[in-house]
Every structure is written in structure tokens, then in C-alpha cells.
Amino acid sequence: MVSWSDVNELKRMFKASNKNACGKMFCTTCGGQFRSIIDNLDPNSIRAIKDVLKRISLSELDKYLAEWIPVLDYFDSDGYIDIFIREANQLDLTDINAVDRFLIRTKDIDKNYNAEFSVLYRKILKYAVSKSVSESHESLAETVIVVLGNKAKEYHGLIEYALSVSRHNSQMKRVLYNFFREEIEEVRDFNGDGNTSLGWY
Numbered sequence: 001m002v003s004w005s006d007v008n009e010l011k012r013m014f015k016a017s018n019k020n021a022c023g024k025m026f027c028t029t030c031g032g033q034f035r036s037i038i039d040n041l042d043p044n045s046i047r048a049i050k051d052v053l054k055r056i057s058l059s060e061l062d063k064y065l066a067e068w069i070p071v072l073d074y075f076d077s078d079g080y081i082d083i084f085i086r087e088a089n090q091l092d093l094t095d096i097n098a099v100d101r102f103l104i105r106t107k108d109i110d111k112n113y114n115a116e117f118s119v120l121y122r123k124i125l126k127y128a129v130s131k132s133v134s135e136s137h138e139s140l141a142e143t144v145i146v147v148l149g150n151k152a153k154e155y156h157g158l159i160e161y162a163l164s165v166s167r168h169n170s171q172m173k174r175v176l177y178n179f180f181r182e183e184i185e186e187v188r189d190f191n192g193d194g195n196t197s198l199g200w201y
Contacts, residue, residue: 002056005052007064010061013045014068025070037071046075053079058087060103066159074139081114088120100140107147141165142175150179 014037021027021036030036053076056065061083065072073080084106092098103125111118125147132141139161147150153159159176163186166173176187 002052002060002064002105005074006048006052006055007060010065010068013041013048014071017045019042025067034070034074038074041075050076050079052163053083056083058083077113081109081117083107084109084119085114088124089115093127096131096140097135098122099124100143102136103128103140103143103147106142107144107163126182133157138160138165138169138172141148141150142172145175153180153183159184 003009014033017037017040018033019036019040021030021033025034026032045078049072053072061069061072069080087102090100106121109117109121111121125144128140128144129148131137132144141158144158148155156173159180162172162176164185166176166187173187176184181188
């Protein structure tokens with residue numbers, strides 16, 4: 001857990017180091033805030049980043065420092081992934097909605113960067129596949145299909161459940177269409193738009 005003063009101090013340091021850049025995080029013209037900050041941030045500020053990353057929760061990160069994640073990850077990639085490891089270790093697997101949110105939030109994290117996170121993530125994903133079917137949880141089933149992509153077809157029970165849901169849930173049918181229209185005839189009549197994204201903001 002971090003204090004509000006810790007968060008404000010980091011933001012102050014980032015803004016002070018953001019010299020002569022436009023308001024964009026990344027910019028092909030000036031390099032954006034990201035380039036300006038990494039070129040100008042002093043060692044004390046880098047130590048402050050590492051200290052905050054040791055204590056901040058995932059919910060605090062997303063609430064207070066989401067726009068600065070590229071900077072935090074650049075200066076301390078290990079500290080950044082540790083946030084997700086702590087979250088995975090503390091995740092209440094009996095709370096299916098919490099599991100659903102965790103998988104959505106972490107679906108774009110590089111699972112091969114950290115071995116500990118990779119093991120935890122795969123354990124949670126395997127659990128989610130099973131629970132989505134046994135608990136008839138439509139949102140979780142949709143999430144795990146998006147996360148697994150084409151590998152979802154290896155879980156026959158999941159696909160069978162998703163197909164049954166797709167007969168009354170157009171969102172599920174869209175997901176199945178976007179991934180499996182060449183293999184599952186039943187979903188080919190859906191007018192898919194190619195969008196299978198799930199946002200976490």
C-alpha cells in the first residue's frame with residue numbers, strides 16, 4: 001500500500017523531468033513524455049520509483065498511476081511484474097468475478113518474462129477454464145476464450161458451453177466467430193467485426 005503523498009511525489013518528479021515534450025506519452029515528432037522523462041530523471045527519483053513499486057497494489061497502480069505505467073515498467077521491470085505476482089498470490093479464487101477481472105487485466109502481460117508469474121498465471125487460467133463451465137459463468141468463459149485464443153479449442157467442455165451460451169448471447173457468438181468461424185459452422189452466420197478486445201480501464 002502506498003500513501004497519497006508517495007503518489008503525488010512521483011507525479012511531481014515525472015512532470016519536472018518532462019522537459020520540452022508535448023502532452024503525449026509517446027510522440028514520433030518530439031519523443032513524447034516517455035523519452036523526456038527517461039532522459040532526465042535523476043537517480044533519487046529512480047530509487048523512489050522502485051520503492052513505490054515494492055508497496056503499491058494493482059488497484060492503486062491502475063487508479064493513481066495508470067498513465068505512467070510505461071515509465072514505471074522501463075525503470076523497474078522486475079518491480080512492475082512483482083505487482084502482478086503479489087496480486088496473483090492474494091487472489092481469492094472463490095470470487096469468480098475477481099478471477100475474471102484479473103485475467104482481463106493481465107491478458108497482455110508477457111507471461112514468459114517472469115517464471116514465477118508464468119506459473120501463477122497458468123494455474124489461475126486453468127482454474128478459470130474449469131470454473132467458467134462448472135459455475136456457468138458466461139463472462140468468465142468469454143474471458144478465457146479471448147485469453148486462450150485458438151488454444152481454447154483444446155478445452156472441449158469450454159467450447160461446448162460457449163456454444164450453448166452463444167445461442168442467446170451475441171457477445172459470446174461474436175467471440176466464437178472471431179476465433180473459430182472456419183472450424184465451427186454454427187457461428188459462421190454472425191456478422192463479426194474482428195474485435196476481440198477486453199479493456200481493463
